[in-house]
Amino acid sequence: MIERQTVERMKTRIGILGYGNLGRGVECAIRQNSDMELAVVFTRRDPGSVKILTETAVVRSVSEAVEWKDKLDVLILCGGSATDLPEQTPEYAEHFNVVDSFDTHARIPEHFEKVDAAAKKGGKTAIISVGWDPGMFSLNRLYADAILPEGKDYTFWGKGVSQGHSDAVRRIKGVKDAKQYTIPVDGALDSVRAGENPKLSIRQKHTRECFVVSEEGADRARIEKEIKTMPNYFADYDTTVHFITEEELKRDHSGIPHGGFVLRSGVTGQEKENRHLIEYSLKLDSNPEFTASVIVAYARAAFRLSKEGNSGCKTVFDIAPAYLSAKSARELRASML
């Protein structure tokens, strides 16, 4: 019995703040990692109204979170990048080792500075912008750029659901519900793979496809025109609009798939005569669950780094790959190198 308790105590104790798609994905991912356990979910809703999957974990109000500072090894922040994380990550990084998935690329440097100051103040380790883009795609851009300094890189997204674009369509008058897919253009991908180093416009890289449920009697021609001419979101793309029924939307478009490609084409040799192509791609049935799986691996890293005495903010660029794995360094060398 003592032995069993010792083993269980060695598990990394995780807290989740925010129980939407990402939070639920983190909970599922923890269940797939036997060295981790979910201890608590913090919510802004009434804790009594939130049902979670993990019987051994509890649900608490976010207002009580800081009281758990000595009972958790890592707090995973599952809020949104627009308004939640810019506040939450600096706030909690002082009290907990934290991981977030802050994905507003342009604001990462600013977010980093704030989180770094808070984490250093509290002597904690924070890892920001974890997921697949930013995250695994960023890593692949960095590795490929370092290996082939003379080259050109390309990132394509999709085929997958863009939440932001789906929301934009839903805001149009007469639209009851909608789902938008971002789709990479095959010809553009092929040209990159052929080493042609194409210069690609926005329109040449991706197309957009919308599945729209219109309200009864709505003017579909107007809706379609409003979508296709919407600045930033659709005007620069070739966009297709399909009107479907609510049942069809539910039946055929309820998933949250995504994915994409990072490619780098570069040259080496005395006369730059040899060409090389590095390609990384993801094909994901569930965007939030995959993001959550990356986050949980980095939660393992955050706790290890903290135990080694590190503090401050880090990104995926700063973390040696071995920290992500439950396997020992010796085991990794013997089995994966």
Next chain:
Amino acid sequence: MIERQTVERMKTRIGILGYGNLGRGVECAIRQNSDMELAVVFTRRDPGSVKILTETAVVRSVSEAVEWKDKLDVLILCGGSATDLPEQTPEYAEHFNVVDSFDTHARIPEHFEKVDAAAKKGGKTAIISVGWDPGMFSLNRLYADAILPEGKDYTFWGKGVSQGHSDAVRRIKGVKDAKQYTIPVDGALDSVRAGENPKLSIRQKHTRECFVVSEEGADRARIEKEIKTMPNYFADYDTTVHFITEEELKRDHSGIPHGGFVLRSGVTGQEKENRHLIEYSLKLDSNPEFTASVIVAYARAAFRLSKEGNSGCKTVFDIAPAYLSAKSARELRASML
């Protein structure tokens, strides 16, 4: 003038030991990285007989190498894994920061221990088994395994030239010259990509194709049979043999292309209902030049780690990605994350 000297002195000074295909590839790669400079090539041949590309570097006998211990930041060991590196890397790791491309997977743990002891004794940083497999493929196996703990991974090699298999064919009586290509089976790759998690035999994963120049009057039927039945090398594969002329071999098969695929297919979700595919692939015109490009990026890391006071042996698993890049951490966060 002083300013210029200061800038130049800040370059990482590299030595190359062994000037074959890999050593020449390292020399070319250094020319593509403006923060590095080649200082010296050590050779077992008569130094006067070795012509290099870099006018500012010198050629010296390998017997003088240790005398350069305070004049180099990193020594890159470009010998073979069979007999050179098991001796050389432990020998030189005591005196220099070193990088090697030791690729006998089964003997990596043993090599690691020896190099680790030597590097710690000398207070130096050694990075072993750098390249693409072991190397970039290993990294991708580790990342994918850590992210998707419930899944299955697959490595395919090719299409590319296997030096070992080409040599094996050349040793057959009546063979004047030969080149062997390893080719992944498209159907097997498709099955993995479709998430079918196939159990694949050796024969189902790769085919082998040989281009053979036979000596005049040689018995081609016997040669073909000897190839196809050769244990370990060919007997377990579907092998095709083409007899061609010496001119054709030279014209069509003088390159050293290679590449391959690392895939992991895994599941997430409450009921493991969501499937994900991670795929990394390389398509390389020149196997040694790409390997050299990876090595040079890790040479940058070795020197940085050494300056930070690290010592001992490391692998690609132990090195944070940012160490490979010439860009600063701030620049990387702003441009690549």
